[in-house]
Amino acid sequence: MRRAIEWDGDAIVIVDQTLLPGTFATQRITNVDELIDAIQRLAVRGAPALGVAGALGVALVAGRDDASELAERLARARPTAVNLRWGVEQALKELPNGPQQVLARAQRLAKADEEINKRASFRAAEYVKAHTTRRKLRLHTHCNTGWLATAGWGTALGVVWHLANENAIEEVLVDETRPLLQGARLTAFELAEAGVPYCILPDSAAATALAEGRSDAVVVGADRIAANGDVANKIGTYPLALAAKHHGVPFLVVAPESTIDAKTLTGKDIAIEERDAAELGDLVPDGAKAFNPAFDVTPADLITAIVTEDRVWEPATRA
Numbered sequence: 001m002r003r004a005i006e007w008d009g010d011a012i013v014i015v016d017q018t019l020l021p022g023t024f025a026t027q028r029i030t031n032v033d034e035l036i037d038a039i040q041r042l043a044v045r046g047a048p049a050l051g052v053a054g055a056l057g058v059a060l061v062a063g064r065d066d067a068s069e070l071a072e073r074l075a076r077a078r079p080t081a082v083n084l085r086w087g088v089e090q091a092l093k094e095l096p097n098g099p100q101q102v103l104a105r106a107q108r109l110a111k112a113d114e115e116i117n118k119r120a121s122f123r124a125a126e127y128v129k130a131h132t133t134r135r136k137l138r139l140h141t142h143c144n145t146g147w148l149a150t151a152g153w154g155t156a157l158g159v160v161w162h163l164a165n166e167n168a169i170e171e172v173l174v175d176e177t178r179p180l181l182q183g184a185r186l187t188a189f190e191l192a193e194a195g196v197p198y199c200i201l202p203d204s205a206a207a208t209a210l211a212e213g214r215s216d217a218v219v220v221g222a223d224r225i226a227a228n229g230d231v232a233n234k235i236g237t238y239p240l241a242l243a244a245k246h247h248g249v250p251f252l253v254v255a256p257e258s259t260i261d262a263k264t265l266t267g268k269d270i271a272i273e274e275r276d277a278a279e280l281g282d283l284v285p286d287g288a289k290a291f292n293p294a295f296d297v298t299p300a301d302l303i304t305a306i307v308t309e310d311r312v313w314e315p316a317t318r319a
């Protein structure tokens with residue numbers, strides 16, 4: 001199985017990402033409580049993959065009288081990524097037409113996601129080439145935005161796949177992405193499998209890498225993009241954008257159009273998920289107070305381009 005999430009007969013099957021890179025294992029999910037648990041444990045994660053999880057989760061319960069209530073609980077499982085609620089709502093539209101139509105809608109959404117990611121990342125790869133000078137590039141990534149975070153291919157990491165296919169990648173700089181290490185565990189896993197050269201760095205070394213000219217461009221994903229171009233993404237994205245701006249390095253956000261939330265006017269309106277102190281590591285004293293937001297907001301004026309399957313949006317220069 002090479003998809004983070006898919007439907008199999010009467011269940012959702014996910015790759016349990018909490019076990020990677022050491023163990024590659026799948027989990028069959030047959031009810032909403034199991035799905036919510038998997039989402040909140042980040043066994044299944046990544047904005048586009050959460051959209052598919054939301055839609056397939058509705059398919060699990062479509063025949064029940066309490067389907068709408070269960071769908072609402074699912075939509076609330078993680079608040080920041082707009083895609084989760086969007087996926088639930090897309091599937092709910094088919095509820096009056098019966099469970100088979102709900103499932104068909106969810107599967108169309110999953111299939112479309114991979115194609116959307118390929119188009120968006122191709123557009124972003126072309127943009128990177130047009131705004132850098134070296135023939136073989138060093139791309140800087142944060143968190144995980146590959147096939148593990150989507151229903152296929154990937155968003156920001158999809159840029160790496162396109163450029164690697166053109167032999168245009170020298171190296172990928174992989175921020176470890178504390179505290180859950182989606183970079184060191186998942187992005188490194190994907191790059192190693194694909195045979196793409198990479199270098200892992202602590203998030204705290206990212207600004208120095210940019211200062212030393214080690215990165216030709218930064219490419220990241222998004223969990224919610226506000227109407228003004230402010231972007232919520234994995235914690236650590238904002239300081240990376242500040243350093244990229246200071247050192248004149250292009251900073252690209254690659255995401256499907258469904259991640260743009262016109263109803264959220266600015267980044268200040270985006271709910272940021274707070275997570276437990278326990279995630280900060282075993283050395284943290286019991287009962288320690290912690291500030292552990294799962295996401296931060298990068299203001300639009302720090303973003304060179306937001307690239308989707310349909311367009312290039314340069315929020316720092318034009319609406």
Ligand SMILES: CSC[C@H]1O[C@H](OP(=O)(O)O)[C@H](O)[C@@H]1O
Nearest residue numbers: 045046047143145149221233234
């Ligand atoms: C392809 S966008 C993935 C996006 O989701 C990640 O968050 P999480 O690992 O908590 O689901 C991160 O923000 C990525 O940029």
